[in-house]
Amino acid sequence: MVYQRRRFERREMRICVTGLRGLPGVMGGVESHCEELLPRILALYPKLAIRLVGRKPYLPEGVAEFKGVEVVSLPSPRQQSLEAIVSTFLAVLHARRYGWRLIHIHAIGPGLLAPLARMVGLRVVLTHHGRDYDRAKWNPFARAMLRLGEWAGVAFAHRVIAVSPSLAEALKQQFPAARGKISYVPNGAPALADSQEGLPEVLSRLGVDERPYVLAVGRLVPEKGFDYLVRAFLDSGTDRQLLIAGAADHETDYSRKLLATAGERVRFLGRQPRSVLRKLYEGADLFVLPSFHEGLPIVALEAASCGAPMLLSDIGANRDIGLAEGNYFPVGDEAALSAALARPRPEFAIDGPAIRSRFDWDVVARETLEIYRLAY
Incomplete structure (x- = not known):
């Protein structure tokens, strides 16, 4: 092992990363994951070369490098049922053509291309970021393809990363022949960039009153549960306001109906940069994540890193964060959520420093680099 490790230290590695829309500043949990992780891996091992192959519709004009990571955009349709598979197919051919020895595929839909x-x-x-076939937006055929992608990715990858311990254990039970190559490596709790604006200035620019608010952050898709959060909030009797930061990748009936619930007490802020999110997390009276499905939720780790009081649905991925029982409510239970929203702020306090120490991006980078070494 000592000899292998020394050989690895002298050796240049070439890693191609795909399965995500792109970076920097592209909305999505996988995108946030890679934005935090990849530069840290490069800092640990400067001989390593990383090229991220993203999707042209999402990448700003002229992006070619991000903190040492090469960013290449290839054509892809901006259609949720096709874009991941088409862009990953092109990324595999790109990696082969230009001599990138290892390809790191993110998410189980793109995992279809592992064979x-x-x-x-x-x-x-x-990297298995969660069982995407549980997302409400997919029809039966798409769910079947995602299940096939999960099987193909786990079966054909040399190493598999699961972002939560419950997911890692479930995969080992489901795919016993692959147990030895499945590793739990979590998402991290990032230290978000600060904004030069204070919270009052941020709220004023967003057109929001300076009064206590409940905050939710995420894409406007059914599995996030924002529709029943709005109903529970309005029924709770709280005099706070509800702020929802995020947008939909693709306009749908769900997103249109959700945006139609906006009013004096419910405000949709659209997608916000992470420096603004930091101010919103720090100033929140309560952060709520009512999701039906997550991998290991980066937005919850972001909120925790900013010390926000937290209330999460009790799905396995949220429980993997390890908060007290009082910080959870039964997923989908509108009445329970409404009752929880009426409880006082101190009941939802968390130990932010403890969460940051458990979910440390620098540790995640070291563990991911070790997995690259094992797979290379």
């Missing part, structure tokens, strides 16, 4: 990557001679790492 092709193996066929053309690439080493493969898959």
Whole structure:
């Protein structure tokens, strides 16, 4: 092992990363994950070369580098049922053509291309960010394809990363032959960039009153549960306001109906940069994540890193954060959520420093680099 490690330290590695829309500043949990993780890996091992292959519709004009990570945009349709598979297919061919030895595929939809990557001679790492077939937006055919992608990714990858302990254990039970190559490596709790504006200035610019608010952050998709959060909030009797920061990747009937619930007490802020989110987290009377489905929720870790009081649905991925029982409510239970929203702020206090120490991006980077070494 000492000899192998020394050889690794002298050796330049070439990693191609795909399965996400792009970076920097592209909305999404996988995108936030890679934005935090990849520069840290490069800082640990400067001989490593990382090229991220993203999707042209999401990347700002002229982006070619982000903190040492090469960013290449390839064509893809901006259609939720096609864009991931098309862009990952092109990324596999790109990696093979330009001599990138290892491809790191993020998410189980893109995992469908793991067999092709193996066929053309690439080493493969898959990060499983969550069981996307549980998302309400997918029809039966799409869910079947996502299940197939999960199987193909786990079966054909040389190493598999699961972002939560409950997910890692479930995969080992589901795919016993792959147990030895499945590792739990979490998302991290990031230290968000600060804004030069104070909270009053941020709220004023967003057109929001300076009074206590409940905050939710995420894409406007059914699995986030924002529709029943709005109903529970309005029924709770609280005199606070509800702020929801986020947008929809693709306009849907759900997002249109959700935005139609906006009013004096419910405000939709759209997608906000992370420096603004930091101010919103720090000033929140309560942060709420009512999701039906998550991997290991980065927005909850962001809120925790800012010390926000927290109330989360009791799905396994949220419980993996390890908060007290009083910080959870039964997922989908509108009445329970409404009752919880009426409880006083101190009941939802958390130990932010303890969470930051458990979910440390620097540790995540070291563990991911070790997995690259094992797979290379």
